[in-house]
Amino acid sequence: MKNISIITIGIITTLFTLSCRTTKHINKAIATRDTTVVSTAPSVSSIDSVRQIKETMAGLKSHYIDYKTFNAKIKVEYEDSKGKQPDITAVVRVVKDSAIWMSLTATIFNLEVFRLLITKDSVILMNIRDKEVQYRSLDYLQEVTEIPFDYQTIQDMLIGNPIFLDSSVVSYKKLDSKILVSTLGQYFKNLLTLSSDNNVLLHSKLDDVDVNRNRTADITYDDFENKNGMIFSTYREITVSEKNKLDIRLNYKQYEFNKDLSITFKVPKNYKRK
Structure with a gap:
């Protein structure tokens, strides 16, 4: 189903992921990012290198946002090969490890x-x-998005925790x-940029391990706020590319963690099932 519903799902639930269906070479849309494999400085011993890597990854893990519930209002702007598309306002409610509820509104109307x-x-x-209603x-x-994510990955994407991060x-x-830290997983190579003073994730560059796919995603995290010890990115820019380029901006206008939250989802009886 190649209509706005699939586009919307892809935009919100997969951080506007790699939804283009092609195996051709990607546009060099984000060539300004340095994707060269990096290495430790020659002056650092191997023992020190291992120690620094462990400390860095532990620091990154310490910023993982753990929570019970999350709700937010997000302004979504995106632009594809046809130009800038109408803005979307997304209201998101998450009960961790249970359910994700979303309401998507055409902002202009x-x-x-x-x-x-x-x-x-x-x-x-x-x-x-x-x-209409779809059950899948x-x-x-x-x-439909050709992304190997699970429920946990969707949660992490919405919260701002690292995704496709391998040990x-x-x-x-x-x-x-x-x-700069580069990890290699089953599906993606992930080049992470962290702040050197506190190991906060600033940028993630995902490249498909499968050279025939050449999917790539470039995610930048900005405008951090510290709320009750949780460092949260309230502004994110995402560029995804395979055959075509898609630019997305997420502005979290409101957000709360660990408030009393219940999720109900009622489908009217007159809705047609597809």
């Missing part, structure tokens, strides 16, 4: 167009404009103001 519920094994999408397995999102560190380099 202040009109709700989609409502979405994701659980660990299912997806329900309501097309409010056309009075979580695997369906993997099929296999293949390179490490410490500079004056930042640290």
